[in-house]
Amino acid sequence: GAGVSQSPSNKVTEKGKDVELRCDPISGHTALYWYRQSLGQGLEFLIYFQGNSAPDKSGLPSDRFSAERTGGSVSTLTIQRTQQEDSAVYLCASSLGILGVYNEQFFGPGTRLTVL
């Protein structure tokens, strides 16, 4: 596709439910990043994938958060037992690589998650 796409664009869920957020990166981009944008915390890194390497999960806020990337392309961010503090916009970005000019990250439109 022309850019990074994310689905759904909006998700409303009840506290305690699980949610899955999807990201389709730009074709050929080997690096994929998830960020979270919330009122209290600003923009914060969650996790990244690079090629076939093990993902860097250092930004995940709790073990309720997990992500996978299948076939080096599509990624799914899963939040289990959602809490109200998980309400935020979840942004996905992809880049050609992780070094130098290859690290220019292109962002998707985001998924706005609301936990009631």
Add this chain to the structure above:
Amino acid sequence: AQSVTQPDIHITVSEGASLELRCNYSYGATPYLFWYVQSPGQGLQLLLKYFSGDTLVQGIKGFEAEFKRSQSSFNLRKPSVHWSDAAEYFCAVVVYNQGGKLIFGQGTELSVKP
């Protein structure tokens, strides 16, 4: 630890006036720096980037930024603001020993008055 500070949470300028948005970074090595813009309900769009070389970089929509190592700054400028520039602006630094993840500043919201 690496960090980015945008001292101004909100700025209002008149249409046609000049603009400068401040960004200060803390990073041990040569930083790779970005400015992104986010319009309401939209994702982040890259305005410009600094990797190396000329410290004055040009971006899209008439924006430019100057990297000043001595001041640890990467301020964004535009000589004449248009009403369509109203948005939130984020400065970011790449953390290269951690897979290229971005550390963002808190953002500056720009309002443009007629």
